[in-house]
Amino acid sequence: MGAMGALGRLLLGLQLCALARAAYKVWVPNTDFDAADNWSQNRTPCAGAAVEFPADKMVSVLVRGGHSVSTMLLPLDGELVLASGAGFSAADPSSDPDPDCGPGAPARFLDPDRFSWHDPRLWRSGDAARGLFALDVERVPCRHDDVVFPPDSSFRVGLGPGARALRVGSVWALGQKFTRDEDLAVFLASRAGRLRFHGPGALSVRPEACAAPSGCVCGNAEVQPWVCAALLRPSGGHCPQAACHDALRPEGQCCALCGAIVSLTHGPAFDLAQYRARLLRDFLALPQYQALQVAVSKVPRPPQPREAPGAEADTEIQVVLAEPGPEAGGAGRLARALLADVAEHGEALGILSATFWESGAPVGDGSHRPGSRVGLASGLAAALFLVLLVLPAGALLLHRAGRLRWRRRDETPLGFHNPVFDVAGSVEQPPVPAPKTLAESTSQSCFVNPLFAATQTDTDA
Template sequence: MGALAAPGGLLLCLQLCELTRAGYKIWVPDTDFDTADNWSQNRTPCAGAAVEFPADKMASVLVRAAHSVSDMLLPLDGEFVLAAGAGFSAAGASSDSACGAGAAALFLDPDRFSWHDPRSWRPRDLTHGLFSVDAERVPCHHDDVVFPPDGSFRVDLGPGARALRVRSVWALGQKFTRDGDLAAFLTSRAGRLRFHGPGALSMEPEACADRSGCVCGNAEVQPWICRALLQPLGGHCPPATCHDALRPEGQCCDLCGAIVSLTHGPAFDLERYRARLLQDFLALPQYRELQAAVSKVPRPPQSREATGAGTDTEIQVVLMETGPRTGGAGQLAKALLADIAEHGEALGVSAATVRESGAPVGGGPAAWLVGGITAALFLLLLVLPAGALLLHLTGRLRWRRRDAAGPVSFPNPVFGAAGSEKQPPVSQADARSTSQSYFVNPLFSESEA
């Protein structure tokens, strides 16, 4: 056991101030004793509870408060880091049934948190209306990685097929920017308690200096990213809610919306375009149910051939539908095309293309309206003849054959035959041609007519 290693709040503030101009990701999950999600009963152990840690796992566990336990089974290797006022005391076994009397509180597997899981990370700023594709939610090559110094953690570095490259790593109050220094830390006892697995970390010391942005560089590890993200879903993507769903570059599953691909020049400024998209478009009421992701991605070879553009990258603008209403992404995509047609040269954009997803699965409001009208007409055509036949069988409606030599007249369904206009004379040939016609007045029987 030992004292808390760093004055967390002040150190973290200094770290974040230094990283203000850099893109970076902050590690989210922890192995703290006082985090309810780390326990089998989804709550911290009650007073007098028996506590059990996995015997074959290593972990560094931060304890923030005082706890009384009846029994504690410790792992073969690990450490407790005690905050001020934290500690353990012995107590009799709890008899409170609400605390699961008799059942030990099990500390969940500390090895379950993966570097490749997008849910394990968050960016510094969570701007409303913006999101990142799945591959860019995990640290990119030019990102700074921050592990909060006032918490305990454990990270699975993955299978080791590809080295994980980042610009720098902050851990336990230290900043690592050189491969040798980081490797020495990872092989130390403190490093082994917090990082495990065959994967390796290496440094990409250069920051992204291109104002048009830099490609994330996670394409090679995207299969591991998607596997970690979809593990709770059995490894399968949820079905898209629209036809012809889209799969943006870097995304694990299909989504509904639109993708605008921009051919950019050296004058393009990625952050300036993001700000323009937020302020001039996403802030409008008709687009508030949309989210956008803007990043530089590799340009597909077929796209380079089609456009004749020499650059091997493009700007991907993903517009995702998030609300019940649909069609907003397509409208915004057209508005962006019009904006580029007018201001493209000033923005550093020379060309743009759009792809849109299809109609909602099961049909939207318009499809329901058309379907309802069609069903009503079909029902009407089906019910009227059946009703007429029923009236005829009950004697309330009789059919009669017109005189073969007589004129043909059309009853007025509202006023009966007496209310119809006088018809012109009919020739013998016409009479013969219509002698087999039958007419039914659906509102009046023969006697009433």
């Protein structure tokens, strides 16, 4: 990569060290001349080839190597940035073509405006860990994130339709860190800024750290339609078919998935980072759960009819447990283990209550076990209780810490519905009705213990 590559790596290393205590997102695609996926034939131009750039586009292109071309059609506005040792030479059109390429169409540089800020596939998280994944809206920069554009690559990014200003903690670009709107505005209006950022959207920086131990909401709910549109564009705007019945769509996710969702109501003592570390250490490290993918974040929640004392009224912690393939059951077992953990340690963890949903049976297994829901209130109630219910068909023993709420199987909701966003092609789920309390359920003629009967219980998240 030469001196520029070494300098770029050094600058990027210094930037990431400075961001070590902050959440940050790194921009992945580039507009480099030597990147094969920037060309129409998915390879860099062969020796002696004709090279064409889109005439009506603006673009900055970093060139790292030496290239021999017969002709080159340049854009109306743009720049070629030559790294140390890079350059172009003219080839004789009558000379023999490269035998590995042969005669063919000119090498055309792809549309540099094809990269959108809202596309989750184009960002890499700096704090990713094995076993963890991010919800679709959280894969693009959140309002507290620092955004890094690697200094050893050229880039161009579209800022969206302009319906909402993009707000982040800071922006690193061309070796500079922008933490004030005034400085960022001057850069975006400059020629260097216009070559790299385009579109009617506005970019704003507010260096406000997330100081709440329970975490902060990402703040991308308003741009979720654009996030999902960009993510689903290759599939024509439609979500892939889920591999299970009654698939779940978590808050902030574009498409339904198989697995479970655990929702935690918490108080001021809850620490999101410590709870995420607890999941990785005490649960995901176990062999039976290592294949699962887990997302943990604070999300908005609708008003509840009955709030637990001390709970944050407008947010909750969402734990999404995604199954890796058509096999099912691991997410449900982990969700039940998390509810049992809340029952035992909820007060110490700052968790006031927990509820989870589970998707249904895999498609094609010959059965259709509906998804279900279990709610558990924890924290203040630490004693165990026994309830013996004598029914005409027999007796059932329920043994549970805290207060237990359940539904009969035939009344179980068939999944989880995202009230914020609805994508065409996504799996639609009916709203989840409020669970009945023990007193409200005494008129039922038959009960199933939702904690120990895996085939009839509610799903994990």
